[in-house]
Amino acid sequence: LVLANLVHPVPGFTAPQVLDDVIYEVTPSGSIAWQWVASEHLNELGFSPESLKLVLAAKPRNGAQAVDYLHINNMAVLGANKWHAQGDARFHPNNIIISSRESNIIAIIDRKTGKVAWTLGPDFPAIAGAHVPRAVDQIIGPHDAHLIAEGLPGAGNLLVFDNQGEAGYPRVSPGIFPHSRVLEIDPVRKQIVWQYTAANSAQTLWSFYSAFISSARRLPNGNTLIDEGMNGRFFQVTQQGDIVWEYVSPYFGSSPVGGEGGPVLTNWVYRALPVPYNWVPPETPRSEKPVAAHNAATEHLVARP
Secondary structure, eight states: OEEEEEEEOOTTOSSSSEEEEEEEEEOTTSOEEEEEEGGGGGGGTTOOHHHHHHHHTOOOOTTOSSBOSSOEEEEEEOOSOHHHHTTOGGGOTTOEEEEETTTTEEEEEOTTTOOEEEEEOSOOOOOOOSOSSEEOOOOOSOEEEEEOOTTSTTTTSEEEEEOOSSBTTTTBOOOSSOOOEEEEEETTTTEEEEEEOGGGGTSOGGGSOOSSSOEEEEOTTSOEEEEEGGGTEEEEEOTTOOEEEEEEOOOOEEESTTSTTSOEEEOOOSOOOOOOGGGSOTTSOOOOOOOOOOOTTTOOOOOOO
C-alpha cells in the first residue's frame, strides 16, 4: 500500500487544481491492483454542509499551485483487533486507517467497498480538562493514528499524536498556551481513556509541543514512546507521566521550512518507531548498564549518542 498525492482538477472545488490524497495497492510488478481517491468520498467524512462549502472554497497556501485540502499524513492497515473479533465489521483487519491534518479527521476505510466505515471528527466539543474517561474533545492536526497492536497494553485502542497546531473547516487553534497531547481512545465508545501532556510530568504545558509531524507508539512494558517531531525530541513516559528516557537529536540539516523564505537549520524528525532489541544485528557495537530510579519531577535522564 502506498499513500500518495494526485494533482488534478476536481469538479466543485474553487481551486483549478487539487492536491488529492490517494492510496494505491501496487503489485510486485508495478501494476495498480486497487486505489482509493479521497475526493470521491468527501460526503462520507462527516463534514457538515457549512464545513463542506469551506472545503470546496479552500485556496492554495504558501505559494503552492494546488490546494492541499485534506493533507492525509498517515495510512495503516488495522491488523487483528478485539473489536473485529467481537463482531464489529468496521474494524476488519484489512481495513485502512487514515488521519487528515487539515480537516482534523481520523477515518477507517472499508477495504472491500472503499467506503468510509468509521470517522472521528471533524467536529469536536471544546477540551474538557484532563480527567479520563471522557468524550473525545478538540483534536487539531493529528498524526500517526493507529490501533495499538495485539499483545501490547491497550491493544485495540486508537493511539494518536494530537498536535494542537491550527487546522479545520473552519480553522481552530489551541489558544494562548499551545501544547500537544498524546491520546489513547476507545474507538467504539469514542472516549479518551488515557492522555499525556507535559503537565503529567509536572512541566508547563507548552514545554511539550509540536505543531506538525510527530508520533506516539505503545511499548510492551506499557510505556509510550513519543516523538516531539518539530524539536527532534524523543522520550518515553509511563502511564503516570514519568519521563524515564529522553533523547534530543543532535543532527541538524538545512530546511526551507520555518525560515521565512530563507534556509534554516533544524533537527526535526518526522516519526520515531520502536524496534525489538534483537532487531539490531548482533555485530553492532552496543553496551548495557542499569539506569537508577529517579524523580521525574526534579530531574531527567538524557540518553547520549
